[in-house]
Amino acid sequence: MTLSLSNFLSNFPFFENEKNLISHIEEFLAAEYLVRPLLVYSIHNKISPIDINKCRTVLGKADRQQLYSAKILDDLFIKRTDLKSLPCLSIKVENCFYYFLNLGFKKSQFHFAVFSAPTEISTDVLTSLSQFAASHLKIIQKFEDLYKTHELIHIDDVTGLYNQRKLYKDLALLVDKFQKEKDPFCVLFIDIDYFKKVNDTYGHLVGTKLLENVARDIKILLRDSDISYRYGGDEFVVILVNSDAAAGKIVGERILQIIKERMYEVEIRDEKKMVKLSVSIGVAEFPTDAINSQEILAIADRMMYEAKESGRGVVFNTQDIFKASLKKAVSK
Numbered sequence: 001m002t003l004s005l006s007n008f009l010s011n012f013p014f015f016e017n018e019k020n021l022i023s024h025i026e027e028f029l030a031a032e033y034l035v036r037p038l039l040v041y042s043i044h045n046k047i048s049p050i051d052i053n054k055c056r057t058v059l060g061k062a063d064r065q066q067l068y069s070a071k072i073l074d075d076l077f078i079k080r081t082d083l084k085s086l087p088c089l090s091i092k093v094e095n096c097f098y099y100f101l102n103l104g105f106k107k108s109q110f111h112f113a114v115f116s117a118p119t120e121i122s123t124d125v126l127t128s129l130s131q132f133a134a135s136h137l138k139i140i141q142k143f144e145d146l147y148k149t150h151e152l153i154h155i156d157d158v159t160g161l162y163n164q165r166k167l168y169k170d171l172a173l174l175v176d177k178f179q180k181e182k183d184p185f186c187v188l189f190i191d192i193d194y195f196k197k198v199n200d201t202y203g204h205l206v207g208t209k210l211l212e213n214v215a216r217d218i219k220i221l222l223r224d225s226d227i228s229y230r231y232g233g234d235e236f237v238v239i240l241v242n243s244d245a246a247a248g249k250i251v252g253e254r255i256l257q258i259i260k261e262r263m264y265e266v267e268i269r270d271e272k273k274m275v276k277l278s279v280s281i282g283v284a285e286f287p288t289d290a291i292n293s294q295e296i297l298a299i300a301d302r303m304m305y306e307a308k309e310s311g312r313g314v315v316f317n318t319q320d321i322f323k324a325s326l327k328k329a330v331s332k
Contacts, residue, residue: 002125004028004032005028005032005125005128008028009128009132015136015139015140016140017140018058018103018106018111018137018140019058019059021133021136021137021140022038022040022058022059022103022113022133023059025038025113025129025132025133026038026059028129029115029117029121029129033117033119033121034117034118034119035099035115035116035117036067036115036116036117037067037115038059038113038114038115039057039059039067039068039113039114039115040057040058040059040103040111040112040113040114041055041056041057041058041111041112041113041114042055042056042058042106042109042110042111042112043055043056043109043110044108044109044110045084045105045108045109045110046108048081048084049080049081049083050080050083050084050110050112052073052074056109058111067116068098068114068116072091072093072098073114075091075093075098076089076091076098076100076114083100083102083112084102084110086100086102087101087102087123087126087127087130087131088100088101088102088123088126088127088130090120090121090126092120095118096116096117096118097116097117097118097119097120097121098114098115098116099113099114099115099116099117099121099126100112100113100114101113101114101115101126101129101130101133102130102133102134103130103133103134103137104130104133104134104135104137104138105134105137105138106137106138106140106141107141111133111137153165154166154169156229156230158208158211158212158215158230159211159212159215159230159236160212160215161215161218161219161228161229161230161236162227162228162229162230163229163230164229164230164231164232166229167229167231167237167239167297168293170227170239171187171239171293171296171297172293174239174241174286174293175286175292175293175296178286178287183241183242184242184243184244184285184286184287184288185239185240185241185242185243185285185286186239186240186243186244186245186247186248186251186283186284186285186286187237187238187239187240187248187283187284187285187286187296187297187299187300188237188238188239188240188248188251188252188255188281188282188283188300189231189235189236189237189281189282189283189284189297189300189301189303189304190218190235190236190237190238190252190255190279190280190281190304191234191235191236191279191280191281191304191308192210192211192214192234192235192277192278192279193277193278193279193280193308193312193313194278194312195207195210195233195234195277198210198275198277202266202268202273202275203268206266206267206268206275207234209266210264210266210275210277211230211234213262213264214236214259214264214277214279215228215230215236217255217258217259217262218236218238218255221251221254221255221258222238222240222251223240223241225241225242226238226239226240226241227239227241237297237300238251238255243285244285244288245283245284245285245288245289245317245318245319248283248284248285248317249283249315249317252281252283252315253315255279255281256278256279256281256313256314256315259277259278259279260276260277260278260279260313262277263275263276264276264277278312278313279313280304280307280308280312280313280314280315280316281303281304281307281314281315281316282299282300282301282302282303282304282305282306282307282315282316282317283300283303283315283316283317283318284296284297284299284300284303284317284318285317285318288318289318299318303316303317303318303320303321304316306320306321
């Protein structure tokens with residue numbers, strides 16, 4: 001084992017995810033062996049032999065993929081059923097060496113890297129890197145499982161969304177993040193119109209089922225980076241990360257539309273009935289509308305009440321308030 005490899009294996013940071021781990025390995029290979037940028041893939045463990053077309057790209061967009069021809073990838077993988085058990089593999093094409101590196105498993109996904117270098121890299125080095133990656137992927141998975149278990153205390157039992165406690169925590173984190181990265185965010189405060197009447201008419205069991213369905217419809221319209229919460233009762237909150245009030249109004253309108261157009265099926269005394277719902281939504285943007293986490297939530301809540309006072313079933317933001325006030329002043 002070379003001194004540089006020994007130093008690499010013994011001096012490493014805590015890896016939050018597989019991309020951090022892979023970037024660390026890539027930096028070492030680039031410094032020591034002048035390797036080209038890595039292509040990193042994952043594929044379900046049950047798929048064998050490896051079909052590159054069925055792989056998910058973990059690292060390496062089109063700019064990296066064009067560095068490696070389809071023929072090279074075929075030469076590495078085609079018809080080989082033993083790759084998942086090999087730490088590494090290499091082929092030489094003209095004056096360049098191409099490598100397959102086994103990175104190990106994370107749950108049901110097998111991870112591997114493809115890269116090239118102008119010089120030959122010893123099997124011992126590649127095997128050590130393979131073992132290093134595999135062991136740390138397992139550690140990353142354990143920490144992710146532990147985090148998910150911890151997150152269960154922040155899950156609402158009825159809707160499966162995050163709860164109010166998590167909302168306050170996330171708002172504070174996003175405000176702190178804005179001070180460093182200047183990323184705005186948007187808060188939507190959503191309230192189901194006349195929901196008390198629904199509960200009084202159909203009962204609380206039906207009301208609970210409707211809350212679950214509305215939460216599903218809200219979440220399905222959001223990006224993976226956005227966060228949804230049940231605030232309490234029939235109220236929901238959505239945080240749109242790195243978004244402004246205009247984007248918030250668009251998303252709010254989409255949520256309103258899907259809920260108003262949906263016929264919600266409920267069962268009452270073994271009889272199926274269809275229920276129509278509507279929501280009123282308030283939108284506020286940080287930092288344009290507020291200076292702290294408490295204020296941004298309060299303003300979104302106030303906009304929701306303005307939406308209700310204007311007739312319900314609408315989306316309101318602070319610009320709408322300004323326009324309404326201006327219109328009233330002009331009419332006088």
